[in-house]
Amino acid sequence: xxxxxxxxxxxxxxxxxxxxxxxxxxxxxxxxxxxxxxxxxxxxxxxxxxxxxxxxxxxxxxxxxxxxxxxxxxxxxxxxxxxxxxxxxxxxxxxxxxxxxxxxxxxxxxxxxxxxxxxxxx
Numbered sequence: 001x002x003x004x005x006x007x008x009x010x011x012x013x014x015x016x017x018x019x020x021x022x023x024x025x026x027x028x029x030x031x032x033x034x035x036x037x038x039x040x041x042x043x044x045x046x047x048x049x050x051x052x053x054x055x056x057x058x059x060x061x062x063x064x065x066x067x068x069x070x071x072x073x074x075x076x077x078x079x080x081x082x083x084x085x086x087x088x089x090x091x092x093x094x095x096x097x098x099x100x101x102x103x104x105x106x107x108x109x110x111x112x113x114x115x116x117x118x119x120x121x122x
Contacts, residue, residue, distance in 0.1 A: 036063050038071060048110025048118055053079065053097025058110045058118045 041047045046064040050056045054075055055068045079093045086093075102121075105111055110118045 036067060038067065041067055042106075042109045045110055045120075048112060049098070049101040049105050050112045051095075051098040051102070051114070053094040053101060056112055056118075 046059045048058045054072045083093045
């Protein structure tokens with residue numbers, strides 16, 4: 001490879017690395033700005049506790065939906081382990097989890113009533 005070809009190849013490689021680094025940085029920053037904590041989402045009224053022990057979306061938004069999906073997946077794994085360990089059904093575990101979640105929910109945060117409506121806990 002002659003010197004000119006080597007310089008061009010190095011220049012192209014450096015340009016690709018710079019673009020990749022910028023894209024990675026931009027993606028990371030966008031995700032950080034987009035991400036919302038569970039407490040913030042509850043405080044803002046975006047999500048609430050359902051009777052089945054899972055979270056639900058009160059105000060439809062991509063960030064609320066993503067948060068609910070992530071937390072519910074973790075909860076499901078915990079519930080499955082509890083059901084196996086205690087030799088009870090998932091329905092029993094989720095009913096107990098729903099009761100516990102309701103009791104722990106702060107006043108002013110959303111819970112889902114028996115009819116499926118979102119109401120603020122008093």
